[in-house]
Amino acid sequence: MDFHLRLKKLREQVAAKRLDALLVSHLPNIRYLCGFTGGAGFLLLSDSGFVFFTDVRYDMQSRTEVKGARVIIARKALLAAVAEWLWTHRKRARQWTIGIDAEHLTVAEKKRLADLLPSGVRLRNAPALVEQARMTKDEDELEQIRRAVQLGASLFDRAVQVLRPGVKESEVAAEMEYAARRAGAEEMSFPTIIASGPRSALPHGRASDQAIAAGSFVVCDFGVILHGYCSDEARTVWVGDPSGVIAKDARDAYEAVKEAQQTAMAAVRSGVTAGEVDAAARKVLRKTGLAKYFRHSTGHGVGLEIHEAPRIAVSQKEVLKPGMVITIEPGVYFPGKWGVRIEDMVVVKEGGCEVMTPTSKDFTAV
Amino acid sequence: MDFHLRLKKLREQVAAKRLDALLVSHLPNIRYLCGFTGGAGFLLLSDSGFVFFTDVRYDMQSRTEVKGARVIIARKALLAAVAEWLWTHRKRARQWTIGIDAEHLTVAEKKRLADLLPSGVRLRNAPALVEQARMTKDEDELEQIRRAVQLGASLFDRAVQVLRPGVKESEVAAEMEYAARRAGAEEMSFPTIIASGPRSALPHGRASDQAIAAGSFVVCDFGVILHGYCSDEARTVWVGDPSGVIAKDARDAYEAVKEAQQTAMAAVRSGVTAGEVDAAARKVLRKTGLAKYFRHSTGHGVGLEIHEAPRIAVSQKEVLKPGMVITIEPGVYFPGKWGVRIEDMVVVKEGGCEVMTPTSKDFTAV
Numbered sequence: 001m002d003f004h005l006r007l008k009k010l011r012e013q014v015a016a017k018r019l020d021a022l023l024v025s026h027l028p029n030i031r032y033l034c035g036f037t038g039g040a041g042f043l044l045l046s047d048s049g050f051v052f053f054t055d056v057r058y059d060m061q062s063r064t065e066v067k068g069a070r071v072i073i074a075r076k077a078l079l080a081a082v083a084e085w086l087w088t089h090r091k092r093a094r095q096w097t098i099g100i101d102a103e104h105l106t107v108a109e110k111k112r113l114a115d116l117l118p119s120g121v122r123l124r125n126a127p128a129l130v131e132q133a134r135m136t137k138d139e140d141e142l143e144q145i146r147r148a149v150q151l152g153a154s155l156f157d158r159a160v161q162v163l164r165p166g167v168k169e170s171e172v173a174a175e176m177e178y179a180a181r182r183a184g185a186e187e188m189s190f191p192t193i194i195a196s197g198p199r200s201a202l203p204h205g206r207a208s209d210q211a212i213a214a215g216s217f218v219v220c221d222f223g224v225i226l227h228g229y230c231s232d233e234a235r236t237v238w239v240g241d242p243s244g245v246i247a248k249d250a251r252d253a254y255e256a257v258k259e260a261q262q263t264a265m266a267a268v269r270s271g272v273t274a275g276e277v278d279a280a281a282r283k284v285l286r287k288t289g290l291a292k293y294f295r296h297s298t299g300h301g302v303g304l305e306i307h308e309a310p311r312i313a314v315s316q317k318e319v320l321k322p323g324m325v326i327t328i329e330p331g332v333y334f335p336g337k338w339g340v341r342i343e344d345m346v347v348v349k350e351g352g353c354e355v356m357t358p359t360s361k362d363f364t365a366v
Numbered sequence: 367m368d369f370h371l372r373l374k375k376l377r378e379q380v381a382a383k384r385l386d387a388l389l390v391s392h393l394p395n396i397r398y399l400c401g402f403t404g405g406a407g408f409l410l411l412s413d414s415g416f417v418f419f420t421d422v423r424y425d426m427q428s429r430t431e432v433k434g435a436r437v438i439i440a441r442k443a444l445l446a447a448v449a450e451w452l453w454t455h456r457k458r459a460r461q462w463t464i465g466i467d468a469e470h471l472t473v474a475e476k477k478r479l480a481d482l483l484p485s486g487v488r489l490r491n492a493p494a495l496v497e498q499a500r501m502t503k504d505e506d507e508l509e510q511i512r513r514a515v516q517l518g519a520s521l522f523d524r525a526v527q528v529l530r531p532g533v534k535e536s537e538v539a540a541e542m543e544y545a546a547r548r549a550g551a552e553e554m555s556f557p558t559i560i561a562s563g564p565r566s567a568l569p570h571g572r573a574s575d576q577a578i579a580a581g582s583f584v585v586c587d588f589g590v591i592l593h594g595y596c597s598d599e600a601r602t603v604w605v606g607d608p609s610g611v612i613a614k615d616a617r618d619a620y621e622a623v624k625e626a627q628q629t630a631m632a633a634v635r636s637g638v639t640a641g642e643v644d645a646a647a648r649k650v651l652r653k654t655g656l657a658k659y660f661r662h663s664t665g666h667g668v669g670l671e672i673h674e675a676p677r678i679a680v681s682q683k684e685v686l687k688p689g690m691v692i693t694i695e696p697g698v699y700f701p702g703k704w705g706v707r708i709e710d711m712v713v714v715k716e717g718g719c720e721v722m723t724p725t726s727k728d729f730t731a732v
Contacts, residue, residue, distance in 0.1 A: 038570060039570065056661045056662065057569045057570055057661075057662055058570065059661075059701075060567070060568055060701055061568055061570070100473065102472065102473040102474035102477065103472055103473075103474045104472060105472060105473050106468065106469055106470060106471060106472055106473070107466065107468040107469075107471050107472070107473055107476050107491060108468035108469045108491065110473050111468065111491070125473060125474065125477070170547060170550065171547075171548070173547065174544060174547030174548050177543065177544070177547060178540060178543070178544040178547070181536060181539065181540035181543060181544070182537070182540050184536065184575065186557070186572070187554075187557055188553075191552070191553055201426065202426055202427055203423045204404060204405065204423050204424065204427070206552070209550065295422045295423075295425075296422065296423055335425075335426055
């Protein structure tokens with residue numbers, strides 16, 4: 001990862017925003033900028049370069065991992081160490097404005113820091129510069145994400161092997177998560193969703209102790225973290241006889257969601273807005289009267305975090321750019337009955353997109 | 367869980383703090399108060415009772431889970447829905463002061479909410495009333511935590527079965543996590559730490575692809591979430607011949623940490639401060655010159671979150687009370703060499719404590 005380039009770009013942006021310094025507090029942003037993977041830290045950018053503050057638990061780890069920043073192991077609370085550094089390095093001659101990460105710094109953290117600052121130093125809510133930069137992935141990142149997506153996709157094969165009537169949802173999740181670990185995943189990127197029967201109508205139905213019953217869908221939504229980067233995929237399978245009369249509506253809904261998903265993917269290219277991609281999915285579902293059962297957004301960015309910018313949702317003005325990695329995941333949900341969702345990850349390209357997820361979308365019954 | 371009682375107590379405390387309302391934003395606090403287990407929501411307490419705001423993804427789920435609060439499914443951003451409710455229900459005749467959860471609400475969230483509020487309604491940082499209440503567990507919670515601790519402890523037996531020279535740290539973690547899922551755990555309470563060789567000197571050395579080598583310690587620190595409640599346990603095992611000259615120092619350090627851990631547990635009882643328990647552990651290590659290698663705190667509260675109040679650390683004034691559940695986990699770490707940590711969970715009682723973790727602490731070699 002080219003941490004040097006990332007830090008250089010950020011430094012230019014901070015200068016352009018007329019900030020004297022920027023305090024980065026969100027850990028995925030810190031990892032993106034300097035490589036630290038631990039659980040506590042602040043990264044301060046100023047005229048004096050980058051300084052990374054962490055605590056004794058991460059002493060050895062930070063010295064190995066952190067690139068492009070001086071490491072300070074705080075002997076006190078981290079924000080107190082930041083304030084102490086500012087006391088030592090402030091420019092007495094003039095006001096100093098420090099940008100803070102308002103979307104992540106808590107009200108209490110801001111107050112604790114403000115109370116410790118020297119006079120002449122003030123805090124200002126900074127725009128989400130690092131999140132903006134993270135939206136567009138570089139080649140190193142795309143390669144990591146492709147590997148995570150490939151590993152993630154292999155878990156669905158495992159799910160289909162074990163998914164049968166009578167098996168608990170949590171058992172299917174257990175087999176997938178075990179396979180993920182054995183294949184080198186650090187952890188799952190979110191709690192595995194294995195939602196069967198009426199639970200498949202819950203968009204966030206994480207695997208429960210419920211036994212899977214025939215005559216309904218099972219929504220499988222899952223992802224891994226590999227070398228820090230997330231994957232996200234969803235497939236929906238029918239359990240039981242797919243030819244019966246009960247399955248007819250289900251098959252129709254499945255095919256409509258599949259068409260909506262493919263149409264939305266076909267709409268992805270550099271220059272269109274996120275809202276246009278969302279609209280493409282909804283338009284297909286409107287044809288068959290299913291749009292009102294599609295109640296969540298069409299997708300989201302994925303990278304160091306499972307949910308990051310941009311949001312692919314109604315009226316979103318964000319213009320897609322080459323290198324953005326997003327999910328396309330329309331779904332329809334009939335409360336008390338069942339639901340269907342199909343989700344792939346794609347990379348935005350100049351004239352279209354690269355579909356990362358290799359898994360088949362053919363209607364599948366087990 | 368007695369949500370009714372929890373809500374009633376909170377209502378009394380909010381009145382005593384001269385707040386007209388309280389906006390609870392931290393999800394574990396919301397789960398504690400009204401039972402919601404999903405991933406997005408705000409709980410507002412006011413004269414009109416409790417109102418819970420969530421989005422369409424949690425429509426069915428919130429209606430099933432939430433006790434003691436009216437559920438509003440927001441059609442817009444959640445904080446905009448909260449503001450809209452306040453516009454409708456404000457008392458025109460007087461000022462309204464709404465307490466916010468300053469340790470969890472972000473600077474940006476506070477600004478978005480403040481910008482939408484009617485005049486006469488203002489926000490004030492509220493004390494951590496819910497965290498305070500959560501420190502002392504009721505019988506239902508203790509029962510859940512005991513079950514989580516029992517399940518967690520069974521994973522160490524699995525670790526000892528597979529932990530051998532040449533096996534990867536991540537393979538040990540995979541077997542433990544698989545066993546956890548099969549036994550009904552929802553997920554691990556934190557990324558499993560299997561830290562072997564020099565990595566055992568990292569207090570947060572999560573399982574890597576490194577193969578375990580003989581002639582060193584392996585620190586195993588792991589926990590599960592069962593019905594929402596966390597477990598946390600650490601054991602350290604020697605890999606290879608325990609009788610050799612290399613192992614002599616290691617055995618001595620192990621026995622010192624074990625004595626420190628047991629002495630700190632013996633110091634736990636209602637009425638002592640968290641700092642006194644921490645000091646008890648350090649005093650033992652000072653006898654053998656090891657205190658300077660014990661660089662983290664002695665423990666922390668555990669419940670719906672893996673780290674919650676109280677902190678068991680140097681000079682902490684918090685007085686322990688019956689029903690508090692805490693970890694006792696001293697460790698010593700020799701950078702580049704190895705580390706040892708031993709951790710149990712205990713419940714504070716009137717004259718002492720109940721040790722929840724059943725696992726033996728005898729020096730073990732595999």
